[in-house]
Amino acid sequence: MQQHHPKNWLLLRGLARGVGHWGTFAEKIQERFPQDRFEFIDLPGNGTRNEEVSPTTIGDYVKDLRSRSEFVKKNEKFNVLAVSLGAMVTVEWMREFPHEINKAFLVCTSSSGFSPFYHRFQPINVVKSLRLLSSNQALIWENTILNMIVNSADRREAEMLGMVAYSDRYPVKMQNILRQLAAASQFRFPKEAPGDVRLIGSHGDRLVSPHCTLRIAHAWELKPHMHPWAGHDIPIDDPQWLLEQLL
Template sequence: MRAPRKWILLRGLARGKGHWGTFPQEMQKFFPDDQIEMIDLPGNGERNHEQSPLAIKEYVQDLRANSKFVSEGEPFHLLAISLGAMIAAQWLHEHPEEIIKAHLICTSSSGTSPFYHRYQMHNYFPTLKLFLAGSDAVAYEQAILEMTTNDPARRAAEFPGFVEYSRKYPEARGNVLRQLLAASRFKIPKKLPKEVNLMGSYGDRLVSPQCTLQLGRLWGVEPKMHDSAGHDVPIDDPQWVLEQLL
């Protein structure tokens, strides 16, 4: 019988803990004995009053200082998506003794993929709509989910909760820009001290799936690729993600 595991879950650009939607509940049912800790990036979710750092290393420092699991001194797994996965890779690089394994979903790096793969150009106008949405949480979530999800049924199921969450914890657009800048400048470590579980999707319309495939080549890892999910694979197909964590 497998021993219980500890998990830290990290979200990505402009997304707080609540934007995992029902995934954490599904994960707890799938792994009933495991412990899950979700931490907001500074500037996101419940920490929306804070200013987002401009460097990925600063996110690592911040999250380590805010993690219960880190303070307890027991190693854990990291499950992270997009910007969160960049932070997770840097965390693993700097503090490998803390992490059993990093599970990275749909991420990318400067220097390994061109900018038009890291943020595909057909998303530029929808991103402008996001910034023009102002305090309209409905328009804000519609703009994001249209770029990051492909399954209409899953999108509709999570949408009301996401709108409520974004109304409660509105994202400062300045922090979105700061996070974009941090992501754009980040160069992922060329070597990692441990093997990672790398996941992506051929249906990703926000970040080209070539970014995940390129990281796989860089690290000598065979990525696990979903056939059709959008960038936000945990929303589009939570069961698939959970099966990759076995």
């Protein structure tokens, strides 16, 4: 049996999603790698940090998260698993501080330098998103979002109550969503991979076109690891498949 050397992991969510939106995946990854150490940190403006103001530049997210990471404070290298906006932050982190991150697993992310805006946010979601502007009810919020980012009805049902409870306790402010969108829209990935990266996407992503992952992979000359059917939130849709990609 192959020996598993303990690793450090930092997990980052994306736009308007907090640590609680990992759902049961947070438990599953710790069960799968019981010897490893994990940090779950909210982006400013999300989750338990919902009263803070979100930065409008990706570099400021890096600065903020580095000041909070115990791995950074102890000068310990780590892996990152990051989704969407969190993956953009990770790319900039690797570019600015190339010796801190061992390997990055980037899930369903995109870059304005590689993909047009209508691939980075597929137009079919515009009308659905407008529903969120007129509602502050966690049930409507999570039902709308999970229907956009999770393709499995069974997985949506299994995670719904927990997601609703979390979003009810830590509602994200619309101004922070707009600030996060501004940061994401302006950020461009470097022309070459900033370090050891595994690109993970899904052919079933209905929020961000799978072409976004494929174009990054092409530019960086990397093999993309594509799920056949999951939505944008692969950790929720098919947690076991994602765990296999981390080996």
